[in-house]
Amino acid sequence: MSRYLLRCRECGTVWELRVSYSLKDFQQLYHYCSVCGKNTFHDIVRNESAEVHDIIGNR
Ligand SMILES: [Zn+2]
Numbered sequence: 001m002s003r004y005l006l007r008c009r010e011c012g013t014v015w016e017l018r019v020s021y022s023l024k025d026f027q028q029l030y031h032y033c034s035v036c037g038k039n040t041f042h043d044i045v046r047n048e049s050a051e052v053h054d055i056i057g058n059r
Contacts, residue, residue, distance in 0.1 A: 005045035008033045014045060 004023050007014045013035045023029065023044055033040045 006031065006042035007045050008036060008040050008042050010040045011035045 002019055002022060004017045004019070005014055006017050006029060011033065013033065017023075017029075017031070026044055029042045029044060030039055031042050032038070033042070
């Protein structure tokens with residue numbers, strides 16, 4: 001299990017993605033943003049000091 005911080009390019013929300021595969025070869029990811037309510041492009045953030053809104057863990 002790997003953890004990545006993704007930043008939505010449309011709303012700017014940074015959130016944590018937990019996946020079982022490596023994203024290190026990716027610079028962007030097309031993924032569902034629960035804030036936008038649709039699939040958007042995300043930048044993969046490697047700075048661990050970035051503010052994280054853990055919108056996944058609040059279910
Ligand atoms: Zn968004």
